[in-house]
Amino acid sequence: MIRTQIVKSILDNVTFLFLCALVAQTSVAADGSRVRIRGSAKDGYQLYVNEEHFVIRGVGGTSHIELLSSCGGNAIRTWDAASAEKKVDGKSLLDHAYDKNIFVTVGLWLGHERHGFRYDDPNSITQQRDEVVNAIKRLKNHPALLCWGLGNEMEGPDGKGDSVQIWKEVNTLASLVKKHDPDHPVMTVVANVNDAKLATIKKYAPLIDILGVNVYSGSVGMDKTLRDLGWEKPYCVSEYGPPGPWEVASTTWKAPLEPSSRSKASTYFAATSSILDATSKDGTQVGQKYCLGGYAFLWGHKQETTATWFGMLLPTGEKTLVVDAMTKAWTGSWPRNRAPILQSNRITFAGKRVGPGEILDAHVEYRDPDSDDLSYIWEIVKESTDRKIGGDAEKRPDIIESRVIDGSGSDQIRIQAPQKTGGYRLFVTVRDGHGSGCSENWPFFVSP
């Protein structure tokens, strides 16, 4: 009898919880976000989320939502739908974002010809359309959804990007998105712009609502560039950051020189300020502002020439000086805990050739604005030989077991160069023990 009552009670509770979950689910569906673009080419454009003016202070990435929120960010962008749905700690990225009042541009990945996708193959096209529509059906009612990011650089990172076939298909997909979800704008994302690319998009993909432009060195002048090229619809800087490895000077052995953490921070700040300057501040239609905001790249870390080039966070999750710069640009204030700032360095072998096993001396000086004690990790890493284009995944090169002669863990080190001929980089990673850090590297070449 008692057992029966216990079982009944459990069943009642389970039923109750199930119904609660169902109601919550229905409530999310019913409360899906409603996003509109208002304005015109003559007056400028503004984005409205649930009737409130919204300037995108965003990043590209899939994690660390709480940190983003605390830094003044309000949006995140993924490159595919799976990243937005993937569950971490029992919740999807969209759910985590919703909890922190962050909005998500969900990427709808479109095939790239350089990866083998064929825009002239009916089967591939049909499959891709099905995948896009299914993702929209699954996610369109989520309250954290901001926009659909239809493709990313599928026109190719180099060349003119004016394939009529690709842009016609993008237009077809945009019409499908709108048919299934009229409440969220469609953005397509290109690798920089040129006149041929923009002319083709205007002619063959007129259903696109927002042009997302991935641009690094030229991000500050993007507003003027687009106007000069005759773009008259809303746009967004969908990726920006430091000058890419393809845009900087290299050593004689073709190792691109990664900007310092300090230089990167300045670049992000300047780019973010320019993007915000190009947006309408308060929703008034003054000044013909076409920009809706931007997404800094990358909220996280990845191997692209080096493990630190584009990462705004260290692989261990600490925020870098770049994040402080973004916070300053977004909010006008510094974050509560600040990252160490490089003051000077003495790396006499940087960019040079050294002998096998040669003793190398390196010294860095950092200032921590909060006077935190800093820890230092020095590593020698092989120069990457797995270099790709368009952000394709690269293999991280090996860390070399190096003989530290003196100074491990401090701001200066005496270390022995590897014996094997080849390109290397000396990395230093500095942490303040309170969630901030930074990293620098200097290439050198070992030859007898």
Next chain:
Amino acid sequence: MRNSGMIQKLNRMKLRWCVLLVLVAVLSSVKSDLLAQDFGDSKSSTLVTKAWEALAAGEHDNVTAYTKKCCELYQDEAKKQQSSLSDFAGGDDDTIHSYWALNDVGTILFIQGESLSQQGKSSEAVEAYKSLVDDYGFCQCWDPQGWFWKPSEAAVAKIKELDFDAQLDD
């Protein structure tokens, strides 16, 4: 007597060596000045090319010398060309190249800004960038990859970056 003669002879030798050393030093310094003053055919495009090369080699004094020379010879024409425009010159490549003085003086000021920035001379770098933006804002620079870029837009970014960098030390 014999010793005193020897000493005098030694002193004379020392003096000759000193004079020789001074001469070598003077000549070598003159030679390096002469090298720095190698303006080629002094065309604005030549000076810009040399300034880029000097920047890449970290020869900052030479960057300054080429910049000064280019401005001295071509700034009047560059300002005239700038004032004839109300926006960046458009049209075909030849049309844009026809603003050669404006394009080269503006570009060389950008190079000078880069050079000063690399030397940590932030306020002087900002001055160079501002001069470019204010006086030669419509200059364009041909990129060998096949397009024109706008040094004044890059200079605006550099000024913002230097302003922010200064805040880091506050």
